[in-house]
Amino acid sequence: MRCxxxxxxxxxxxxxxxxxxxxxxGLGAVIRAPGTATNRLFAALTVLGACINADIxxxxxxxxxxxxxxxxxxAYLFFVFSIPLYIRFVHSFLAIEGRxxxxxxxxxVSFVFLPFTQTPLFVSGLQEYYFGAIAKAGPLxxxxxxxxxxxxxxCLATLRAxxxxxxxxxxxxxIKYILAGIGGSSLLFLFNYAPLTGFPLYPPGNxxxxxxxxxxxxxxxxxxxxxxxxxxxxxxxxxxxxxASAVYIVVIGLINAFFTGADRSHPLVAATAMAAVVVLALQxxxxxxxxxxxxxxxxSRYDYQDTLKxxxxxxxxxxxxxxxxxxxxxxxxxxxxxxxVRLIVLPADEEVQPxxxxxxxxxxxxxxxxxxxxxxxESFFVNHREPLSLSALESAETKEKERLLSFFxxxxxxxxxxxxxxxxxxxxxxxxxxxxxxxxxxxDMELLATVAHQCAIALENAxxxxxxxxxxxxxxxxxxxxxxxxxxALVEKERTQELLIRSESLAAVGQLVAxxxxxxxxxxxxxxxxxxxxxxxxxxxxxxxxxxxxxxDDLRFARKEILRAAAIVKxxxxxxxxxxxxxxxxxxxxxxxxxxxxxxNQRNSPEMEIVQNFADDLPPIRxxxxxxxxxxxxxxxxxxxxxxxxxxxxxxxxxxxxxxxxIRINVSDTGPGIPPAVLKDIFKPFFTTKAxxxxxxxxxxxxxxxVRRHGGIITVKSPKEGGTTVSIELGFQGGCPDGNLNCR
Numbered sequence: 001m002r003c004x005x006x007x008x009x010x011x012x013x014x015x016x017x018x019x020x021x022x023x024x025x026g027l028g029a030v031i032r033a034p035g036t037a038t039n040r041l042f043a044a045l046t047v048l049g050a051c052i053n054a055d056i057x058x059x060x061x062x063x064x065x066x067x068x069x070x071x072x073x074x075a076y077l078f079f080v081f082s083i084p085l086y087i088r089f090v091h092s093f094l095a096i097e098g099r100x101x102x103x104x105x106x107x108x109v110s111f112v113f114l115p116f117t118q119t120p121l122f123v124s125g126l127q128e129y130y131f132g133a134i135a136k137a138g139p140l141x142x143x144x145x146x147x148x149x150x151x152x153x154x155c156l157a158t159l160r161a162x163x164x165x166x167x168x169x170x171x172x173x174x175i176k177y178i179l180a181g182i183g184g185s186s187l188l189f190l191f192n193y194a195p196l197t198g199f200p201l202y203p204p205g206n207x208x209x210x211x212x213x214x215x216x217x218x219x220x221x222x223x224x225x226x227x228x229x230x231x232x233x234x235x236x237x238x239x240x241x242x243x244a245s246a247v248y249i250v251v252i253g254l255i256n257a258f259f260t261g262a263d264r265s266h267p268l269v270a271a272t273a274m275a276a277v278v279v280l281a282l283q284x285x286x287x288x289x290x291x292x293x294x295x296x297x298x299x300s301r302y303d304y305q306d307t308l309k310x311x312x313x314x315x316x317x318x319x320x321x322x323x324x325x326x327x328x329x330x331x332x333x334x335x336x337x338x339x340x341v342r343l344i345v346l347p348a349d350e351e352v353q354p355x356x357x358x359x360x361x362x363x364x365x366x367x368x369x370x371x372x373x374x375x376x377x378e379s380f381f382v383n384h385r386e387p388l389s390l391s392a393l394e395s396a397e398t399k400e401k402e403r404l405l406s407f408f409x410x411x412x413x414x415x416x417x418x419x420x421x422x423x424x425x426x427x428x429x430x431x432x433x434x435x436x437x438x439x440x441x442x443x444d445m446e447l448l449a450t451v452a453h454q455c456a457i458a459l460e461n462a463x464x465x466x467x468x469x470x471x472x473x474x475x476x477x478x479x480x481x482x483x484x485x486x487x488x489a490l491v492e493k494e495r496t497q498e499l500l501i502r503s504e505s506l507a508a509v510g511q512l513v514a515x516x517x518x519x520x521x522x523x524x525x526x527x528x529x530x531x532x533x534x535x536x537x538x539x540x541x542x543x544x545x546x547x548x549x550x551x552x553d554d555l556r557f558a559r560k561e562i563l564r565a566a567a568i569v570k571x572x573x574x575x576x577x578x579x580x581x582x583x584x585x586x587x588x589x590x591x592x593x594x595x596x597x598x599x600x601n602q603r604n605s606p607e608m609e610i611v612q613n614f615a616d617d618l619p620p621i622r623x624x625x626x627x628x629x630x631x632x633x634x635x636x637x638x639x640x641x642x643x644x645x646x647x648x649x650x651x652x653x654x655x656x657x658x659x660x661x662x663i664r665i666n667v668s669d670t671g672p673g674i675p676p677a678v679l680k681d682i683f684k685p686f687f688t689t690k691a692x693x694x695x696x697x698x699x700x701x702x703x704x705x706x707v708r709r710h711g712g713i714i715t716v717k718s719p720k721e722g723g724t725t726v727s728i729e730l731g732f733q734g735g736c737p738d739g740n741l742n743c744r
Contacts, residue, residue, distance in 0.1 A: 012060060012132070014206040015053035021212040023050035025219060041089035048078055048085065049185060053208065060132040069126055072135050076117040080110045080144065083151045086186065090155045093178060094162045102154075109147050116140050129200055137196040145193050152186045159183060173218075181215025184208075315451075315458045319465040321345055324458050328429065332451070336444055340432035342411050345459065346378065346425060378425045380404065381418035387445045387452075390414045415440050417452040419459060426459045428452075527562050582710060586628055587620045588654050588665060595632040602637065605646030614654040618663060621732045627706045628730075631714075634699040635667045635726050642671030642724060661731055662712075668725040674718040682716060 026046035029039040055075035062068040084106030091099055116122045116138075124138040137145075159179040166172040188211070191204035314331075318324045325343040332341045380400045381388075390408050393401065408416065413430035420426065429452055434440065592612065596603075603610060639650050648670040655664050674682065681687045685701040707714040712730040 012057055014209050015056040018206070018209040018212050019050040019053035019057070021050075021209065021216050022046040022053065025212075025216055026050065028219075038089070038092040041085060041092055044085050045082070045089055045182065048082055049208070049212075051075055052079055052189075052205075056134070056203070056206065059126065059134065065126055065133070068133065069123070069135075072126070073118050073123050076123060077114065080113045080117060081107075083110055083147055086151055086155055086182075089182075090158055094158065094175075096158070106151065113140060113144050127198065129195065131202055134195050134203060136198070137193070141196065145190070149190055152183075152190055155186070156183045177215060177218025181211050181218060184211030184214070315454045318458055319462050321459070321462055321466075324455065324462060328451070328455065332429075332431065332448075335447075336431065336440070337435045338415075338431040338433065339435050340412055340430075342413070342430040343427060343455070344411070344430060345427040381425050381428065382420070382423060385418060385420060387415060387417040387448050389440065415445075415448070417448045419452045419456045421456045421460055426456055426463075429455065582624050583622055584625050585620050586623050586625050588618055588663060589614050591625070591629055591632060592636075592652055592654075592665075595629055595636055598633060599636055599640065602640050603646075605643075607645075607647035608640070608643060608650070609648075610650045610652070612652050615656055617656050618654045619656065619732045621663060621730050623710045623730065624706075628710070631703040631706050631728065632665070632667075634703045635728070638699065639667055639669040639671070639724070639726075642669050644671065657729070660729075662729045663732060665728045665730075666725055667728075668723060670723050673720075673722045673724055674716065676718075679716060679718055683714075 023046070026043040029043040029046070052075060055072055058071050059068045062071065084103055087106045088103050090096070091103065113122065119138070121138045121140045122144070123135045123141065125136045126133050127136045156179070159175055163172060163175045163179060166175055185208045188205045188208045194201045195203050315324065315327060318327055321343070325341075328343055329341040332338060380398065388404075390413065393404055393408065398404075408414070408430075411430045412432050414433050415431040417429045417431075418425055419428060429448065431440075431448070589612075592614075596610065636650070636652070640646075642648075643650070650670075651666075651668045653666045653668075655666075656662075657664055678689060682700050683704045685698060687701075704714055707728060707730070710730055712728060714729075715727045716724065717727070718724045
């Protein structure tokens, strides 16, 4: 008795579980992807299988056998169409064209058998076995089974041939699960022919729960029919718990049968035993189910909250796109175990051109960071906003489908999550298939969406950092360019100053030529006259032998005048010599003497007095003799010109500043002085208070530049009571500010 109860429970449990699984698959196909023919046919097949299994349960549990027979015959109204549905599904799944005649033939066969399904010719009645009730085959049922067997073997052969010809692992995987799930179920249904014909065999079709589970596992794991069923753990846990509960019901039934079947009525003992089963078995069973689901369906486990803390704490600290890509690759490969991780970044602006770290899609290498410029992809993700799987894309109808498929294929991606900041797409995260072959579940999608949000913050920070670095590079470039321009300007300024100094020197020499010529003409004319007189005298003396003393005096005077002319020429040559050397030994007293000698013709007023007062320890300096001579010529000439009517006094002094290792030359005059408003501009180029044609305004400017090049300073003081003092300080014996004698 107890064995009969157990067999009956198992007989009901297996088809009931099969009906539950197949109906769930069919409902999922209808809800998730109703628009494709393959999914509609899959839903029809699975729902039809669920109805047949439900029919087996009803036929057994209904006590009125007439009603049970009617229910069984009604089920066959639909079951006869399994032949064309099966053929049509296989053709649609494998995209086989040109075999429509087989599908039409299948429909014809079904319509032929349809009217007989409600007669004894198809199902003659019900027969009882030790495991329960089952239909009894009529004469036409045997013909139907022959057609069904031909259909099953044709479909299995077609799927097997397609499996051998499959080019990719994904395609082979899809066919393998369909072949094992639907093909295995159809074979088990064929074997039900034995008990229907009176052979007392437990119906093999009841074990369709096994291929059904295999099919459900494949659909959920590999998304076989592109339904996009990425389920939550809770759904799988619930399903597995229902199945486990069915086992629990069987156990309870056995306990109840044990206490009642042996004529031992102990309700308290039976209730206690069932409570013990609930307490001791159900909770461990649920834990076992969850662990099994995690291990076999989802592959690996991770703590969702800890993972988000890890990402939010570490991701935003990176400021370079490649570093962000490396972090995402390392972290996501460790957590989700994808074959590849790519961070694809959109450029910030159209004018920004990808550099070594940002390459266009067509130029991407094996790295994990790239750039794409597809605006239609951008608009799609801005509107979609959620992670997109390849299977969902293939079954979707969108104008961007072809370009998106190309993008997925380019990056070997099966899951892409947009990285959005407000209404702007910054990039996408592309994941490849899981290395374990497992499915991306709902928790994975939510995790990836949150990671993408954190990545958006990191990309914004990286973009701002890149903009700042670009501005820094631009500023550095501009500063460098401006520095080079300034250097060129300084070189040009130095060259221009040199030309001005030389031109002013030549101009000064030109201005002095007239006076020098006069200075030379007087001694030379006197010497020439005396020489002529001496020659005449010598001729007469030769005749009379007289006047030797007078001749000697004349010759001495002539020699003195010629020497004076030579000194003037020497001073002129020294002061007009053009050279850039600044390391000549220059004696200040000689410099002043030469300047005064050249300016001799300009100090021809008897009321002008020039006084020189140089310290005995005045040392020589290092510099350029001709340039410094030009400085003192300009300064002394300005002092001469400042004396009204040529009457006044000019004092030139020289002293040693031993602590500063400098000498100071002061040129003072008793002129009217310089007004304060004019004094501040006297060293500016082309500034002059003289009448037009009387001065260029370059004299003091050039003097200032020459002194500066020698590492010295020149200052002008003009007190209110009158008079002007020009002070020039120059270093000696390494007294230049930088220790270099060639001061500039």
